[in-house]
Amino acid sequence: xxxxxxxxxxxxxxxxxxxxxxxxxxxxxxxxxxxxxxxxxxxxxxxxxxxxxxxxxxxxxxxxxxxxxxxxxxxxxxxxxxxxxxxxxxxxxxxxxxxxxxxxxxxxxxxxxx
Amino acid sequence: xxxxxxxxxxxxxxxxxxxxxxxxxxxxxxxxxxxxxxxxxxxxxxxxxxxxxxxxxxxxxxxxxxxxxxxxxxxxxxxxxxxxxxxxxxxxxxxxxxxxxxxxxxxxxxxxxxx
Numbered sequence: 001x002x003x004x005x006x007x008x009x010x011x012x013x014x015x016x017x018x019x020x021x022x023x024x025x026x027x028x029x030x031x032x033x034x035x036x037x038x039x040x041x042x043x044x045x046x047x048x049x050x051x052x053x054x055x056x057x058x059x060x061x062x063x064x065x066x067x068x069x070x071x072x073x074x075x076x077x078x079x080x081x082x083x084x085x086x087x088x089x090x091x092x093x094x095x096x097x098x099x100x101x102x103x104x105x106x107x108x109x110x111x112x113x114x
Numbered sequence: 115x116x117x118x119x120x121x122x123x124x125x126x127x128x129x130x131x132x133x134x135x136x137x138x139x140x141x142x143x144x145x146x147x148x149x150x151x152x153x154x155x156x157x158x159x160x161x162x163x164x165x166x167x168x169x170x171x172x173x174x175x176x177x178x179x180x181x182x183x184x185x186x187x188x189x190x191x192x193x194x195x196x197x198x199x200x201x202x203x204x205x206x207x208x209x210x211x212x213x214x215x216x217x218x219x220x221x222x223x224x225x226x227x228x229x
Contacts, residue, residue, distance in 0.1 A: 042219035
């Protein structure tokens with residue numbers, strides 16, 4: 001069990017550029033979550049998958065954001081035409097299905113838009 | 115709608131003293147409650163959870179939390195604080211009855227344990 005892995009750990013990009021982040025969940029976990037965390041705030045829900053199906057998206061996830069989990073394993077989160085307000089820590093988590101199952105979080109990708 | 119409130123931005127406590135970090139919640143059904151801790155430049159680490167059963171749950175690193183349904187609270191406690199407990203603590207709730215599986219987090223409480 002290597003835990004939830006996120007890449008890259010840090011990303012600096014110019015405003016208007018596209019960025020893509022990757023999350024590799026714990027291997028047998030079928031639920032995968034994306035959260036965004038800004039300084040001084042708690043993690044805000046963006047979206048989650050069960051296997052390859054994207055079951056819920058937050059209103060925070062504007063049309064510039066898209067997430068995929070094509071084979072029910074790793075996931076990618078893409079932000080198009082980045083804005084300075086997108087600067088944040090993007091957290092990925094995974095869990096097994098079940099009410100009692102806890103989520104395991106990755107270390108996050110810190111995005112800075114300049 | 116589900117929500118979590120952590121009323122204290124920061125809690126200061128002397129090493130060796132008991133600590134409490136407060137959390138209240140609002141859900142439509144039965145709550146599933148969690149505490150996570152975040153150290154600098156690290157992801158969130160699970161501490162403990164309440165799903166059902168005994169209202170006092172024990173977790174990692176000597177932490178425990180008490181579920182109080184009438185007060186809709188789930189306060190985190192530790193009998194004797196350590197300097198190494200200094201970190202950012204998040205309470206989270208899931209409301210499976212609402213048909214969603216997402217976790218809703220509070221805004222966090224920074225715990226400072228003073229030597």
